[in-house]
Amino acid sequence: MLSADLVLRGGSVVTMDAAGTVLPEADVAVADGAIVAVGPALEVEAARVLDVRGCAVTPGFVNAHTHQCLLRGTKEDRPLETWLDELCFPMEHALQPSHTVAAAQMNQIEMIRSGTTTFVDMYRHLSDIAPIVDRSGLRAVLAPQIMDVGNGRGETWEEAEDFVRAWAGQHPRIDAWVGPHAPYTVHAEGYLRARRLADEVGTRVMTHLCETRFEVEEVTRREGVGPVEWLDRLGVLDGLLGAHGVWLSDDDRERLARRGASIVPHPSSKMKPGSGGAGRAAPRRAPGPPGRPPGGGGATPRARRPRGA
Numbered sequence: 127m128l129s130a131d132l133v134l135r136g137g138s139v140v141t142m143d144a145a146g147t148v149l150p151e152a153d154v155a156v157a158d159g160a161i162v163a164v165g166p167a168l169e170v171e172a173a174r175v176l177d178v179r180g181c182a183v184t185p186g187f188v189n190a191h192t193h194q195c196l197l198r199g200t201k202e203d204r205p206l207e208t209w210l211d212e213l214c215f216p217m218e219h220a221l222q223p224s225h226t227v228a229a230a231q232m233n234q235i236e237m238i239r240s241g242t243t244t245f246v247d248m249y250r251h252l253s254d255i256a257p258i259v260d261r262s263g264l265r266a267v268l269a270p271q272i273m274d275v276g277n278g279r280g281e282t283w284e285e286a287e288d289f290v291r292a293w294a295g296q297h298p299r300i301d302a303w304v305g306p307h308a309p310y311t312v313h314a315e316g317y318l319r320a321r322r323l324a325d326e327v328g329t330r331v332m333t334h335l336c337e338t339r340f341e342v343e344e345v346t347r348r349e350g351v352g353p354v355e356w357l358d359r360l361g362v363l364d365g366l367l368g369a370h371g372v373w374l375s376d377d378d379r380e381r382l383a384r385r386g387a388s389i390v391p392h393p394s395s396k397m398k399p400g401s402g403g404a405g406r407a408a409p410r411r412a413p414g415p416p417g418r419p420p421g422g423g424g425a426t427p428r429a430r431r432p433r434g435a
């Protein structure tokens with residue numbers, strides 16, 4: 127008889143196989159941290175058995191964009207730009223590592239309770255946050271948030287680079303990407319620097335992208351083209367993970383797909399500050415992120431926080 131560490135008995139098992147099979151009442155056996163058998167009435171001995179009848183058994187959820195912070199619920203009634211400039215950025219600028227650590231502990235407990243097993247965090251003090259991920263057992267992509275302009279600046283480019291070099295590809299559950307904040311807070315040279323660093327250490331770039339109408343209009347006024355084409359001309363679109371993509375044109379979507387870039391939509395998050403929905407955010411025919419898992423905790427209630435949480 128098969129032996130296992132854990133058996134989940136009698137749940138509706140969502141297998142996520144190619145055919146989309148759902149087993150209405152089945153067991154899942156786990157040994158050494160891996161699923162070793164799935165099926166109805168498994169003959170298996172296990173140290174721990176959980177009766178999960180009436181529950182859905184699914185793969186872990188992936189939160190592909192978050193900022194582990196304590197800003198949830200602060201000022202619910204403002205457009206994104208006002209919320210960022212008057213509240214979010216000044217608060218973030220004042221953060222000490224102890225605040226971010228407390229936020230990460232709370233956010234990761236919440237993610238575990240919600241069934242999230244992997245997240246992508248773009249935020250501050252990540253050298254203090256990585257050990258918390260190590261202890262929590264979650265998988266994470268940690269991207270130091272970098273800004274050239276604005277009142278939310280935190281760690282320097284040098285500190286961000288040190289973190290990425292130290293953590294990219296160095297831990298079985300933790301990876302490090304490069305996180306230039308957004309086309310309205312990072313100069314061209316910043317995006318080029320992000321691209322160079324990512325290429326050098328073999329990792330990826332993530333950024334907020336086409337999050338608001340303001341962003342598209344501002345970049346178009348400044349650069350003569352929209353944010354997606356601007357980043358493409360800079361050569362940073364390849365394999366990019368873009369958060370939000372609310373204001374993508376058809377040309378943007380085609381361009382993202384050609385470059386193997388991915389978009390993480392957050393429709394409820396974006397509706398909250400009135401940034402718009404995200405019904406057509408996904409690039410056409412774009413592949414998912416290759417290789418390392420896309421990873422995301424929590425900011426605003428229900429929706430994560432407005433700026434891309």
Ligand SMILES: [Zn+2]
Nearest residue numbers: 369433434435
């Ligand atoms: Zn964000």
